[in-house]
Amino acid sequence: MQNQAPEISLAIAQFVRVLRLSGVRVSVAETMDAYRALAWIDLLDRRQVRAALQALLIKNPSDRPVFDRAFDLFFLSGEAKEELFARWRRQKEAEEQKLAAAGQELAQLFQPWEDYIPEKYRLTRENLQTFTRLPAREQKRLKELIAQMRGNPVNNPGELVARVVQAALNYWRYYLLKREAEEKEVSSPEDLFPVSADFYRDPGEQILYADLQNIQDEQLPKMTALIRRLSARLARRLSRRYRQSRRSRAIDFRRTIRQNIRFGGTPLELRYRGRRPKRPRLVLICDVSASMARYSRFVLQFIYGLNSAGQKIESFVFSEDLERVTPCFERRRDFAATMTDLMNESRQWGQTTNFYLALETFRREYKKLIAPDAVFIIVSDTRTVCWEQAAGLLGEMARKVRDVIWLNPVPAAGWSGLPAAAFRKCAQMYECYSLYHLEKIFRKKIPG
Amino acid sequence: MLDLSIPELHKALEREGYICDLEQAVTIYLALKLGKPLLVEGAPGVGKTEVGKVLSRVLQTGLIRLQCYEGLDENKALYEWNYQRQLLKIQVLKETGCAAVDETSLFGPEYLLERPLLKAIRADRRVVLLIDECDKVDEPFEAFLFELLSDFQVSIPELGTLTARQIPVVVLTSNGERELSDGLRRRCVYLYLDYPGVEKEVRILQARVPEAGEKLIRQIALVTGYLRSQAELKKRPSIAESLDWARALVALNAHCLTEENLHFTLNMLLKNQEDQDLVRSKIGLAALLNSCRENETGPQEAGRREACRAAGGCRRA
Ligand SMILES: Nc1ncnc2c1ncn2[C@@H]1O[C@H](COP(=O)(O)OP(=O)(O)OP(=O)(O)O)[C@@H](O)[C@H]1O
Numbered sequence: 221m222q223n224q225a226p227e228i229s230l231a232i233a234q235f236v237r238v239l240r241l242s243g244v245r246v247s248v249a250e251t252m253d254a255y256r257a258l259a260w261i262d263l264l265d266r267r268q269v270r271a272a273l274q275a276l277l278i279k280n281p282s283d284r285p286v287f288d289r290a291f292d293l294f295f296l297s298g299e300a301k302e303e304l305f306a307r308w309r310r311q312k313e314a315e316e317q318k319l320a321a322a323g324q325e326l327a328q329l330f331q332p333w334e335d336y337i338p339e340k341y342r343l344t345r346e347n348l349q350t351f352t353r354l355p356a357r358e359q360k361r362l363k364e365l366i367a368q369m370r371g372n373p374v375n376n377p378g379e380l381v382a383r384v385v386q387a388a389l390n391y392w393r394y395y396l397l398k399r400e401a402e403e404k405e406v407s408s409p410e411d412l413f414p415v416s417a418d419f420y421r422d423p424g425e426q427i428l429y430a431d432l433q434n435i436q437d438e439q440l441p442k443m444t445a446l447i448r449r450l451s452a453r454l455a456r457r458l459s460r461r462y463r464q465s466r467r468s469r470a471i472d473f474r475r476t477i478r479q480n481i482r483f484g485g486t487p488l489e490l491r492y493r494g495r496r497p498k499r500p501r502l503v504l505i506c507d508v509s510a511s512m513a514r515y516s517r518f519v520l521q522f523i524y525g526l527n528s529a530g531q532k533i534e535s536f537v538f539s540e541d542l543e544r545v546t547p548c549f550e551r552r553r554d555f556a557a558t559m560t561d562l563m564n565e566s567r568q569w570g571q572t573t574n575f576y577l578a579l580e581t582f583r584r585e586y587k588k589l590i591a592p593d594a595v596f597i598i599v600s601d602t603r604t605v606c607w608e609q610a611a612g613l614l615g616e617m618a619r620k621v622r623d624v625i626w627l628n629p630v631p632a633a634g635w636s637g638l639p640a641a642a643f644r645k646c647a648q649m650y651e652c653y654s655l656y657h658l659e660k661i662f663r664k665k666i667p668g
Numbered sequence: 669m670l671d672l673s674i675p676e677l678h679k680a681l682e683r684e685g686y687i688c689d690l691e692q693a694v695t696i697y698l699a700l701k702l703g704k705p706l707l708v709e710g711a712p713g714v715g716k717t718e719v720g721k722v723l724s725r726v727l728q729t730g731l732i733r734l735q736c737y738e739g740l741d742e743n744k745a746l747y748e749w750n751y752q753r754q755l756l757k758i759q760v761l762k763e764t765g766c767a768a769v770d771e772t773s774l775f776g777p778e779y780l781l782e783r784p785l786l787k788a789i790r791a792d793r794r795v796v797l798l799i800d801e802c803d804k805v806d807e808p809f810e811a812f813l814f815e816l817l818s819d820f821q822v823s824i825p826e827l828g829t830l831t832a833r834q835i836p837v838v839v840l841t842s843n844g845e846r847e848l849s850d851g852l853r854r855r856c857v858y859l860y861l862d863y864p865g866v867e868k869e870v871r872i873l874q875a876r877v878p879e880a881g882e883k884l885i886r887q888i889a890l891v892t893g894y895l896r897s898q899a900e901l902k903k904r905p906s907i908a909e910s911l912d913w914a915r916a917l918v919a920l921n922a923h924c925l926t927e928e929n930l931h932f933t934l935n936m937l938l939k940n941q942e943d944q945d946l947v948r949s950k951i952g953l954a955a956l957l958n959s960c961r962e963n964e965t966g967p968q969e970a971g972r973r974e975a976c977r978a979a980g981g982c983r984r985a
């Protein structure tokens with residue numbers, strides 16, 4: 221049984237690598253099991269091979285779509301693989317062409333001020349890349365903006381225009397970062413073929429993994445249904461963990477008997493079963509400033525779902541300052557109404573961000589919540605004014621509570637350009653830009 | 669013990685009334701051949717428990733079932749000392765004037781109450797051990813299970829170590845109410861059961877409720893599949909429910925679906941009042957009926973099923 225052809229072990233090793241690159245966790249032991257399993261099946265029957273690998277490598281239903289696509293791709297014929305690469309190369313070339321064209325186009329627009337633009341405001345390749353990836357509508361808007369600046373009697377219009385354009389492009393880059401992060405993995409053909417989890421996923425499941433910033437309005441009903449289902453299931457799981465702790469202490473008969481043998485069996489000393497840990501108090505502090513508004517909507521929807529399924533979470537929103545929104549959740553109405561309340565009643569929605577001020581307010585007015593049984597969940601992209609002070613204050617608070625968990629909608633690859641590092645000193649920060657992340661973090665990382 | 673080939677096992681499973689695809693048969697087969705526990709997950713009522721039961725029939729061996737619940741502990745799952753009998757014995761010894769009670773005499777096999785796990789370990793034959801709904805247990809007990817499944821031996825302080833004579837065939841089922849540990853998952857062969865497609869459901873219905881007749885069975889499968897694709901439902905109907913529904917219709921002596929018998933039996937298919945209301949008010953019984961009628965004929969059916977699949981409704985089984 222063990223003397224299988226070496227190609228098979230190589231193929232399995234490579235296939236497992238593909239799965240891992242796509243975010244599926246596969247252990248060495250499981251890889252060995254898969255290898256052993258292949259000895260028992262008909263290797264010429266594709267269905268059997270597929271079933272065997274799936275049964276031994278994929279232990280979570282959410283990984284199944286990834287497996288399906290990976291399997292189909294991996295066990296492609298040589299020509300099919302060639303075709304895939306050719307397509308990938310063509311895509312790359314097309315992209316380069318677009319880049320060149322965009323460069324020319326913008327250069328023309330800037331031409332009247334060509335000589336006045338200082339070196340540091342000249343568009344970089346990165347800016348151009350961002351520009352080519354913008355939706356056509358946004359491209360047009362930017363171009364119009366530049367055109368309008370002509371004949372603007374400012375001192376040095378060239379510099380002003382270039383700065384505005386660059387700022388706009390930087391802003392956009394932040395939203396497009398994820399795609400770039402993916403492309404890094406795609407960039408080398410040695411990887412056998414482009415690997416990225418989204419690439420494999422079933423369109424029907426995409427929404428679970430989709431970036432919350434990019435959810436279109438027509439997808440909202442589907443999102444709402446999905447969030448409701450996820451949060452209800454999660455709440456059920458979470459409540460199980462601690463339900464037992466409410467029971468009174470139970471006598472452990474076995475240990476009692478053993479303890480009392482020396483008294484001739486009369487149970488003089490009782491023994492009890494161990495107590496369970498106390499349930500932590502969850503406190504959500506959610507950024508709803510302009511850059512976060514769309515995203516936070518879904519997070520709050522999720523929290524609302526948890527709340528209505530019986531998980532109590534103290535909730536606050538902030539942008540320029542902080543506000544408590546827990547009462548909105550407790551009114552026990554449906555989500556649309558709750559959301560409208562939140563938007564109407566909160567003055568924070570869509571403002572700029574001052575996390576420091578928000579924390580100050582929190583410390584002043586909700587002091588009681590800063591307690592050893594509290595777990596803080598902070599939702600923010602870390603873009604805030606006064607971030608140094610904010611980080612300092614959060615650090616102080618972190619020492620007094622059980623845990624601080626930070627959900628960041630910016631993919632980890634983009635954290636270096638943000639004050640994220642300062643906050644990571646006192647909080648566990650996780651990238652969290654899809655429902656998939658959100659659910660997983662709540663399930664695995666958040667106690668209670 | 670298992671001398672069957674994969675196709676033979678597949679046939680044997682179906683002969684015993686368990687309808688499955690080749691893929692499921694391969695998975696079960698590998699669990700047996702590799703001697704690993706089979707972890708079966710999926711929504712409620714899709715046939716998880718049945719896997720364990722049918723395996724014991726196919727293998728013609730005993731089924732030992734451990735039904736898990738919250739708070740299940742080793743006393744209920746593994747063994748327990750017969751406390752009353754021990755007390756009785758102590759009492760007797762006292763009355764007969766014995767000064768000191770000899771501990772060892774109180775922890776002999778005759779005071780041991782075997783629970784399912786110990787029974788499976790001490791069985792003479794290789795039995796099927798069905799650990800049903802293992803997501804219901806608490807984490808410490810899961811850790812204990814994990815260890816037990818690794819070496820199939822337990823040490824009872826008073827008796828020493830007991831080792832399995834025959835490693836049982838272990839089937840674990842879970843509704844995913846609590847996430848099982850990665851360690852446990854890694855140790856198992858994994859079988860995920862999805863809701864069946866229309867064709868498979870037809871075959872299951874034929875195997876379980878043949879008296880319903882071909883036409884009615886087809887309609888039942890179509891309507892059930894259609895309802896499963898409706899995202900707003902709180903709880904999607906499972907196989908257990910489509911079977912119940914079929915039986916109810918047979919009891920009404922129905923040969924095909926009508927708005928009337930649909931009206932009277934909908935509560936068999938949708939157990940949740942809100943879902944029933946939703947179907948009655950939003951979708952409408954007539955529309956429900958129509959959708960399944962259109963579906964019955966030729967290419968339209970395929971098209972519709974495609975559409976339903978694209979909507980994430982009935983995925984491949
Ligand atoms: N593939 C199948 N072939 C034949 N009968 C099936 C099949 N799947 C399920 N059934 C029948 O459906 C019913 C429900 O199955 P079962 O009790 O095994 O579901 P379950 O997944 O264990 O449900 P629960 O999560 O509620 O425990 C049973 O009567 C079973 O016999």
Ligand SMILES: [Mg+2]
Binds near residue numbers: 717
């Ligand atoms: Mg069951």
